[in-house]
Amino acid sequence: MSALETNPAAERSPELSQVHAALVAGERPPRPGIVAQCLTFGWRGMLKIKHVPEQLIDVTLTPVLFLLMFTYLFGGAVAGSTGDYLQFLLPGMLVQSVLFVSVYSGVALNTDMTKGVVDRFRSLPIWRPAPLVGAVVGDSVRYVLASAIVVVLGLIMGFDAEGGVPGVIAAVAIVCVFSFGLSWAFTTLGLVMRAPNAVMNTGFMLLFPLVFLSNIFVAPDTLPGWLEAFVDVNPISHLTTSARGLMGGDAETGSILISLLSAGVLTAVFAPLTVRLYRKA
């Protein structure tokens, strides 16, 4: 039973003398600070964008298709002209595309769980939530990239940003802040579901009705009363109104405050829940 001596020692590739040397040299440097730890995990997120750009493209492609399709196909019918509809739709597409990207925070965390990477991080002498905080912060870069794609496409199609550069930046910022809050809900989902695909499906299943039953595509006053009532309280409507106002040069303070408050509530509820679940994972 121990007759498996088929490989000559010369073939082995790890250099044992070097392994010894590496072990002797493995002294422990001073422990890095919490911020440095989080930034290192943020860097990991950047590397993932570099190595797996498909993830970003996938979720950005849907809003891009929506933007093209809705503008040119339905724009005339819905708003009288494609140009008018683009003015209405583009801020909503910005919201939609960034919200879709936030689902990936949960998918990525679940992937780490199922691949055992979380176990390695949890066995390190680091601040335990650092991988979570770093990943969510790193995801902000994805949000900005997705925003840039939608905004640039909109400008090419003829979108007129009356709020100017500051308005566009402010709109992107508020959408990113809201998505940061929402991404904690998806990381919670990522820790309770069994597989990355399940996280993605459930995430989009929750997000789709909220996105469609908002004022992203149509003005709510054309809807039946009961639906209008829902659309009016949907936080995504408030976020869209905020982005529309900021990009269009007439910002609505009420919607902006509600959007920021929603982001705060989402973070306050789901960030501690995520951390709690992660500790026990």
Place this chain on the structure above:
Amino acid sequence: MSDSPAIEAEGLAKRFGDTRAVDGVDLSVAQGAVYGVLGPNGAGKTTTIRMLATLLAPDAGRASVLGHDVVSEADTVRSLVSLTGQLASVDEDLTGRENLVLMARLLGHDRAGARERGNELLEAFGLADAANRQVKNYSGGMRRRLDIAASIVVTPRLMFLDEPTTGLDPRSRNQVWDIVRALVGQGTTVLLCTQYLEEADQLADRIAVIDHGRVIAEGTPAQLKASVGRGSLHVRLLEPDQRARAADLLGEEAQLEPDPAGLSLPGAGAEQASAAIAALVAAGIGVAGFSLGQPSLDEVFLALTGHPAEEGEAEQVAA
């Protein structure tokens, strides 16, 4: 402090729902050696390791690692140990180099130091050529080597290795074994969980046999083998067709082996063995080879648990 045992566990227990995954494990592991934890799938090995590595809080019992309690001093324990899990827990989307630099940065190396340490390890583990390839394109053996390299970015005092060679080809397996021996040679204590009897036999200085969440035997490989008494006569025939006749000749105790030309006679001494071989030859049955030796750990396992060790592909143990 440096005299404390590497691991001391008393009555460690963990249940998941109705399943007692670990049901009162006692362990005492001295520093500076390989301690094998041997058991079939689902015996509770991974859950035990996860409790010792501070990933999972025990329901009952206590454990300390190098003198530090795994619950109340978890952070200190984490700075002394490293874990190489069953799944080769490296980031598949990143390159080998990026994985090592990530670990080095998290452990406190500055940018240049992390890169230098990464290169040193890539070189030592024969991964320099693949340094800039994404890990998803690595072979199982390369992935496992990278995993171990990531675990020694800072040389740990104690290393947990959970089934390090499951699913590896023999060559990669031997490489991993060499690395484990190098680790121990340098002074690191290794807790090795395995379901492969040969692996425990090859590497471990002491072995705990674990089954259904309990330690059912403990000792050196030689002690465990001696505990089941004498060894077996193993015979390999020239013609597999003649095996049934050979088994008849050797009597009721003869057992057929997985090898279609192999059979064995447990508990045979030298006299009985020579008589058996002579009988086979006299009956015109060609013998290709035979051996008389200590009992294998397989036989030890069978004797201890009443069931053979399952050597199938590892199922991920729920945790």
